Structures are given as C-alpha cells and as structure tokens.
Amino acid sequence: MPKIEMDPLNRRILHELQADGRISNQDLSERVGLSPSPCLRRLRQLEADGVVSGYVALVDPDAVGLHVSAFVRVRLDRQDDRHLATFEQAIAAFPEVMECYLMTGEADYQLRVLVGSLAEFEDFLRYRLTPIAGVAQVTTSFALRPVVYKTALPLE
Template identity: 45%
Template sequence: MDFAAEIDEIDRRILRELRVDGRISNTHLADKVGLSASPCWTRMRNMEQAGVIEGYTVLLNQKLLGLPDTVMIEVTLERHDDDTFERFGQALAQMPEVLEAYLLTGEYDYLIKVAVAGTEGYEQFLRRKLYTLPGLRHSRSTFVLRCLKRSVSVVP
C-alpha cells in the first residue's frame, strides 16, 4: 500500500510541527494542528507504524562538542563487487566521525561527510581510519566553509 497517497493535510501539519520540535507534547501538537489529543496520537502512531515517521532524534552542536569542521570526501574503490561495497560501507558506519555516507553513481563511489577538529583532526581521521580500510583506491577532500542549509528530513 502507498501510504503517501493516504497522507492528508492534517497529517502534513503534524509532520511539519514534529520536524520543528520532535519533543512537542501530544496535547500541544494536537492544539497546533486543530485536533483533540486522541486522534492526533492515533495519526502519529499510524505514521510511525507505516514508516513515514522513522524515528526521533536530537541535533548536537558539533562545534561545541570539539568537532567544528566538516569535510566532504569523495572516495573511489579499487573493486566494484558486492563484498567490497558491503565491507567498506559497514566500516564507515562504525566510525563516529562519519556523519553521512552515500553510495554514488558517477566518477566517485562514495560521498562521505565527516566532523573533525581542524586539519590535524582530519589528518588523524585519514591516516588512522579511512586509509586503513581495504579497497580504497583514491579520495578527494573538501573542507566546508559554511553550512547554508541543514535538514534531516523533507518538508511534507
């Protein structure tokens, strides 16, 4: 079943409010979207069960946590077989510095977003972690100067 076809404007208002504040109380959320608490809770639960709402999270300030710099890394692997992709992807998922990792089409195989503490922190990440992974052939890095937009989900 295509749940997206069943989402109405009230569901979209619920999702927009949750996107801004995932800790909002059900009572306050219901007031904001024009429902009573029980139907609001039921709609949220239905969207959770359908996978529309995948989870709730908190955004941490990486600068205040001592990792002020973001680096985008393009990676090319030596081989393109399922085992190499699987092992490389699993290894990336275990690295706390890796914020996001995408398998790509085109010139590079992966785009990786990492949080580091300056060039020294980045060098340590490269030498002690990324370059130790088997199968890596080439990487190209770019330091982020400023984030212009950051979003963890789409706007419904």
C-alpha cells in the same frame, strides 16, 4: 512497507513534529486542528508505519568541539558486491562519519565527516579511511561554513 495516506492532517502533524519533536500531544493537536485522541492515534500510526522513524536532539557541532566538516569522495579499485560490502561495513563503524552515500559519477562514495581539527582529520584519513581494503582514491573538500542546513523534509 505499505504506503500511508499523506492527507493534509498527516502532513501538518509531520510539519509540526519536524519543527519541535518534543511537542506535547495537547499542543500538537491544537496546532493541527484535531482533538487529542485522534491526533495521538494518527501519530502512533505514522510511527507504526515507519513514517516517523525516531526522535533526536540536534546538537551544535561547534558547541561540542567538532569544528571541521569535510566532504570526502572515495573511489574503490573494484566495485563488486564484496568490495562494496567491505567498505560499507568498515565505514559504518567510524563515529566521525556522519553520512555515507553510494554515488554515481566520479566517486563511488561520498562521506560527510565531522572532527575537531585538521590533525584529527589527517589521523582519520591516514589510519582509518585509506587502510580499508579496496580504497583507491580519496578526494576531500572542507566546508567553510553552512549556508543551508535542514532536517525537516519538504512535505508540501
């Protein structure tokens, strides 16, 4: 992917979009100091270049009954490409897995899992996660409360 020039105007556009993804082009152009046409042209270029990869609504997990947030570290018995691919394909199919990272250090993977209750987490652990071929060890920490949660990238 070609690297797009991240000049101050593009950074301001991205800053405003990260704060309000539903902002109108008129309001966006006023906030960044451009007329609507060049502002829309820049936005479309940011989208075409993959800098803006999509738009979403952020939903409060508690409001929809997802009260348990767990951070799960998974160690595989082997770290060859076949075992990594098997695990990654299986884990991608689980809707309660919000994030999954291949890691360095003690664990091979770190997951962020959202479920409604500890009983749901136990079911996830016992019947979905640990049966995946190659899973050797699972360690879980439960979040008590969020302290910092950001969706906007630090563009400065």
